[in-house]
Amino acid sequence: MTGRVALGIDGTRTIQEGRARDGCGREGNDACLQCNLGDLAFCHGLPEGELRGLMSIQGCVRTTPQDTLFNEGDRATYLYSPLSGAVKIYKLMADGRRQITGFFFRGDLFGFSPNGLHGYTAEAVTAGSLCRFPAAKMELLYPDSPVLAREVLRRSMIKLAHFHEHTLLLGRKSAPEKLASFLLTLSQRAVERGDSASPVLIPMGRSDVADYLGLTIETVSRTLTKFKASGLLELPNPSTVALRDPAALRRIADGGI
Amino acid sequence: MTGRVALGIDGTRTIQEGRARDGCGREGNDACLQCNLGDLAFCHGLPEGELRGLMSIQGCVRTTPQDTLFNEGDRATYLYSPLSGAVKIYKLMADGRRQITGFFFRGDLFGFSPNGLHGYTAEAVTAGSLCRFPAAKMELLYPDSPVLAREVLRRSMIKLAHFHEHTLLLGRKSAPEKLASFLLTLSQRAVERGDSASPVLIPMGRSDVADYLGLTIETVSRTLTKFKASGLLELPNPSTVALRDPAALRRIADGGI
């Protein structure tokens, strides 16, 4: 654990500040030179000058599970890009209903805000570390960093495309279709990060999966059990899924009879 | 009606090309000088030089209801900004289930794509006209048009914020909560465009509303009838809603008991 933390009124930890150590890379100066994201990084391939600008404002935080990175309504101070671990973002209703609107892994980028305030809460799913950039300083870079600006726009368009897909899932798919879609997406994103397609790690608990898919934990559990019984997958433990018949899962995900 | 159209295999019209006439403004050169969007336009407030670049690639199309602007999977040739009328975008499943992922009105901007292909179909809800810009030429403008690039990024972040909100609606809200949210959002967007907050025009049919909210037309109709019976609103005709108690609708929308 690194960085000072404070306990919120509900006892959850909130990151105050992070000092870079070991795996997190050093801050500023040469931090980016030690980054191990490779071409996953949104800053990969930036021209020398643009990278220097980014590097000069780069910072780093580490998380342990359930750390809060920021709350809905907070000033949108930073953009984040996980180096390791997983983060979830969610919105809450007054009575406690929760909708998780995204999971972020190694190489992803999040924290965008159109109005200077975060519209959702961000919380660590696992231990990990995140590269971060002051949003205000980032904005100042864009006019002289066309490649960076273009990549940030591209990332936000990718996220928009994800939302279109997820909106279809939430509005029109059945529970089995939702779960099949979710598992395949997790698997595909793992591949994009260079991890294996098939024993897929599900770093989040059932309740996170349920709140992401608009279901309850019971329905998530029952549906996975049914998939297992049909030979579509194996569950050596609750957080590991071996996809035994990805093609069949694909058909289910797409609503193919 | 303007522009050449072709009939698709299903008999729906598809816009091939649009030539500007009357209300649509002329193409190129001075087209933007005749634009009546004012500060609603994403290009409002651009410096002289940036505006000239945009104007040189600007075009215009007119629509009649149900015209298809583009289909899911089409090359993402243009960005669109409605001058009048309304447009819906949606995704379809193989068995015909449909999820509308957005409605666009005067001043909005849509057609973004991260990969050169549209991830959804766009179809006119009403007659109207749209300003449009070749996406490829638009991209070429960004490096030398920092204000434009920044505004396009801001628009895409606004859209992301809408999606976070809509994801909560689809995943966790009840039918009355969905309808109340929808009506209030329509009303608020009308105000932003300079229209009245209360008799709100609902330009789309019940089936579009249902497919946007993840409901059926019967549930939409029943819920509106119940709102009417509770004195929350009046429905002089199916496409006009007078909000009689917006505060109560707000409480319902937010899940307040």
Added chain:
DNA sequence: TCCTTCTATTGATCCAAATCAAAAACAGAC
């Protein structure tokens, strides 16, 4: 080791919204 706590699974019952079905309202066309 056992105990406690948390998470996941399984079972029984219920209900909000879907589906099936019909009537009513509306918009054009003539």
Added chain:
DNA sequence: GTCTGTTTTTGATTTGGATCAATAGAAGGA
């Protein structure tokens, strides 16, 4: 005006997933 097709509303019934409830695993601590 009437006729025709479409959209909206209302009614009856069904059902997928939620809720309520209990059990079974895992993980951590003493």
